[in-house]
Amino acid sequence: MAGEIVLIRFADLFAGTGGIRLGLEQACSELNIVTNCVFSSEIDKNACLSYELNFGENPFSDIRKIYDFPDFDFLLAGFPCQSFSYAGKRKGFGDTRGTLFFEVERILKQKKPTCFLLENVRGITTHDKGRTFKTIRKNLRDIGYKIDHLLLNSSNFDVPHNRVRIYIVGVLNGDIKMTLSSDLGAADTHKFKRNLSNYQQSLFGKEKPKFKVVKDVLEKKPDFKYICSPEFIDKLRKVVGDNFTKLNSYRLIDYRGGKSIHSWELGVKGDCSSEEIEFMNLLIANRRKKIFGSHQDGKSLTKHQILSFYHADNFDEVTTTLVEKGYLSCYEGKYNPVCGNMSFEVFKFLDPDGISITLTASDANRLGIVQDNIPRRITPRECARLQGYPDSYKLLDNDNAVYKQIGNSVSIPVVKAVLLDFIKNNYMK
Incomplete structure (x- = not known):
């Protein structure tokens, strides 16, 4: 691979809206390398429309039914991650979607491109006690690739977004060298803000990177349709x-305490008295304690158990009215909160001076921000900016599709940084 590289022909598998492609093209442009996408594939029709809108080609196809491919130098694949993610059921190779890795393996065996970049969720490294990732590495090495992987957080790459992903790179029949190192970054916006000064030396040595925060990606004049309803x-x-x-950083969720706002405090099912609110908050705060069991989201408690932390003398009155309003259930003498988190227009208000929680396809449309003292949902363009998409990237006139696509996407600046490092150290020796 020594000598001047003037062209990289690449295949873009599980292409989504083209995020990995965009990262490669940006990296190669910076290195004065010409790129040519010779094949692309994506099965989601709306994602294909976004891809076509921005790259002039529609990649709609089912990779499982394709057997003939043009020659290419570089394979890109953000193969489906639901099978390995913490948000999914983590079935891994026992899930049909998980076996799509073997489609990547099949194509690598057939075409033997010089290099590849695979992207996935961090959960792939620990799934099935590490056996899934061990299988992936072994299979790639058996084809003839030397591989390396990085766990990186988008918030370390000038994107105000807590998103940890794995990036697996491979070189055929040669050594591999990377100067970037894994860095999980801050686990949430509070740690990000608290440790910001220490981050100035992370990842980049003496070079001091910029760190964007949420307010840096907000639109100055968002459409009125994103403002929360007057009722909410x-x-x-x-x-x-x-x-x-005061809503900054608050999560609207019924089964957690801490910095949360609950449906009974909002009066979603009917207004609650201060005593009723106190009862529900104490129940939420205490029901996870080990003395009551090991259930992740707590367990139903008896009156006797509840009275160990609720000391007012109005237990029967308060629980009766809460059951009537629908905030509390009582079955066989055990009480449990009735949670309705999906009813909230916004489930999390971002801190404008911090970073966003991880975007997902299912709830990116319900992230909120307070701007000019007005609560609203973040816009599709703001979601795209949280993933590092340039404003020149065109979005579909279909908000629901865009929220889903961006929630599934990669963070462009991270892909660019990984590929810059990889190409410099492995292509341009």
Whole structure:
């Protein structure tokens, strides 16, 4: 691979909206390398429309039914991750989607490209006690590839987004060298803000990278349709008053305590008294304690158990009204909160001075922000910016499709950084 490289022909598998392709093209442009996408494949029709809108080609196809491919130098594949993610059921190779890795393996065996980049969720490394990842590495090495992998957080790459992903790179019949190192970054916006000064030396040695925060990606004049409904805003006002910036970093969720706002505090199913709110908050805060069992989200508790932490003398009155309103259930003498988290217009208000939680396909449309003291949902363009898409990238006129696509996407600047490092050290020796 020594000598000047003027062209990289690549195949873009499980292409989505073209995020990995965009990262490669940006990296190669910076290195004065010409790229040519000779094959692309994606099965989601809306994602294909986005791809076509931006790259002039529609990649719609089922990779499992394709057997003839043009020659190419570089394979890109963000193969489906639901089978390995913490958000999914983690069936791995026991799930049909998980076996799509073997489609990548099949094509690598057939075409033997010089290099590849695979992207996936971090859960692939620990799935099935590490056996899944061990299988992937062995299979790639058996084909003849030397491989390396990095676990990287998008928030370390000028993207205000806590998103840890694995990037697997491979070189055929040769050694592999990377100067980037794995870095999981801050686990949440609070740690990000607290440790910001220490981050100035992470990943890049003496070079001090910029670190964007959420407010850096906000649109100045978002469409009014993203503003929360008057009814929802009125409910939020019951909790924070007229200063909606108090919502920053709050999660709207019924089965957790901490920095959370619950349906009974908002009055989603009917207004609650201060005593009823106190009861529900104490129940949420205590039901996970080990003395009551090891259930992840807590367990139903008896009156006797609840009275060990709820000391007011109105237990029967409060529980009766809460059951009537639908916030509490009682079955065989055991009480349990009735959670309705999907009913919230926004499930998390981002801190404008911090980083976003990890975007997902299912709930990117319900992330919120308070801007100019107005609670609203983040826009599709803001979601795209959280993933590092340039504003020149065209979005479909279909918000639901875009939220899903961006939630599934890669973070462009991370892909670019990995490929810059990889190409410099393995292509341009």
